[in-house]
Amino acid sequence: MDADIEKNSADNVSRSISKRNQKLEDISQDFGFLGTLSIAYGAAACFCLYHNPLGITVPLLVAVTYGAMFLLFRRVGVEVKKGSIYLAVLSFFIGLSTCFTANMTVGYNMNRLALVLLFCIFILHQFHQDSRWNIGKYVASIAIYLAQAIGMIYCPFVHGKEYIKSIKSRKYRNVLRLIAGMCAAVPAMVILCLLLGSADMVFQNMLDVVLREILNPVTIFLVLLQTAAWTLIMYCLICSACAGNISDETADRRVCSPFAAISFMSMIAIIYVVFCAIQVVYLFMGKGSLPWGMTYSDYARQGFFQLLSVAFLNLVMVLLCLKYCQENVLLNGVLLVISMCTYVMIASAIYRMLLYVGQYHLTFLRVLVLWFLAMLVILMAGVIVLIFNHGFPLFRYCLVTVSVFYLGFAWMRPDYVIAKYNVEHIANIDMFALDDFSGLSADAAPAVLGIEDAEARNYLLKLYARQYNRVDGGSMSIRTCNFSALKARSLLNDE
DSSP: OHHHHHHHHHHHHHHHHHHHHHHHHHHHHTHHHHHHHHHHHHHHHHHHHTTOSSSTHHHHHHHHHHHHHHHHHHHHTOOOOTTHHHHHHHHHHHHHHHTTOOOHIIIIIIHHHHHHHHHHHHHHHHHSOOTTOOHHHHHHHHHHHHHHHHHTTTHHHHHHHHHHHHOOOHHHHHHHHHHHHHHHHHHHHHHHHHHHHHHOHHHHHHHHHHHHHTOOHHHHHHHHHHHHHHHHHHHHHHHHHHHOOOOOOOOOOTTBOHHHHHHHHHHHHHHHHHHHHHIIIIIISOOSOOOTTOOHHHHHTSOHHHHHHHHHHHHHHHHHHHHHBOOOHHHHHHHHHHHHHHHHHHHHHHHHHHHHHHHHOOOHHHHHHHHHHHHHHHHHHHHHHHHHOTTSOHHHHHHHHHHHHHHHHHHHOHHHHHHHHHHHHOSSOOTTOOHHHHTSOGGGHHHHTTOSOHHHHHHHHHHHHHHHHHHHTSOOOSTTOOHHHHHHHHHHHHO
16 A cells, blocks of 8 residues: 555656647747847846846836736736736835835845735736635645746756757847857957057057946946846746746645644633733733832833743744644634733834833834734734634735735834934934934934034934945935935925
């Protein structure tokens, strides 16, 4: 029997590989279109992103990316599904927020991660039946999709070679020969220019001007390298989307007996109920006797990160129980108690963080934590619905919740909020009290106008105005335009 199972497994793997190879063969036959699309996308991506992390061309690239995907869908006969337009529009507005902030953490790191995840979800939604997928299935599918794209790095070269061999038109062959000759002439031109430049100073001076201002070899090399990299990335992503092997099925894993989970979670729930009662009496109501030497402010300002960790752990435990345990009324009740206790813990964490802010003012991390806690409140509501309705589309609920919250966070410009709050709540801001402002980005420039000390205000405006030059590696151009940096410079000129 084991031999039969192994044989069936081997047959399934063989059929899967054969099916994938057939799909890759179909892609190879259409290399003229897909290859051209990938090269055009590579050139566009290089133009938009080369030494340009926060420029106005970032949302342009997002539009180009989804435009290229819609062309691909039309070419391969894939209908645009419901929800895909939402993902595309959401991605565009996240990309658009990039050129309105000078905060590298938000505009570059967080926005790029959000755009990559949304793109992967967009592709999986288009090529798979994902209506019943849960969070775990989507996370695993994204990992598989990207891993398969990496594994298909050979495809552009193999398909390109086969396409060149298949060209029968003499006209197209002559074009390819012309391009090959131009590429081969580049190293020869470099060597000859170096030799002739050493032979004649006038030619050398002219060559220096041309290379420095027009044909900088380092710049050309980096541009070509980045264009090639983006071209390969796009083609491999297309191959993984069209020929990838990701199952649409989602197995029902609710096979474990609920009794062990009931006993385990009940013990935890007892601890949580006692803890939450203490929070209500001691923290929110301010009653009860504290340990000797501790004030209520000291008590309230301790344990924030521990509470945040426990609240997140509760979310994970509840989801694991719902995924792997058979449905049981008693288990649902225990999970509901833990979820309610989680809300009390979130409220306690928010209250403690607000006390931190009142004492030590705002920082980026504190804004990020308060934003996450507010989002966690909404996410827990979806989990509570899932406890009593296992058919609830939790992933889509979480996707909409997280995307809306993140879009608000990206457009909120946290550095402006931080600077505005601190200007209003810190007394006597002068040159010796700028620690809360000097680490912020140019987003904070409009808020620091409220600082009464002229020397401190001008120092910060100059700091913010110079900041973007260090980010993009040179002076701002139309391609690298960032509206937050422009605002900081205009405010400096007005002073």
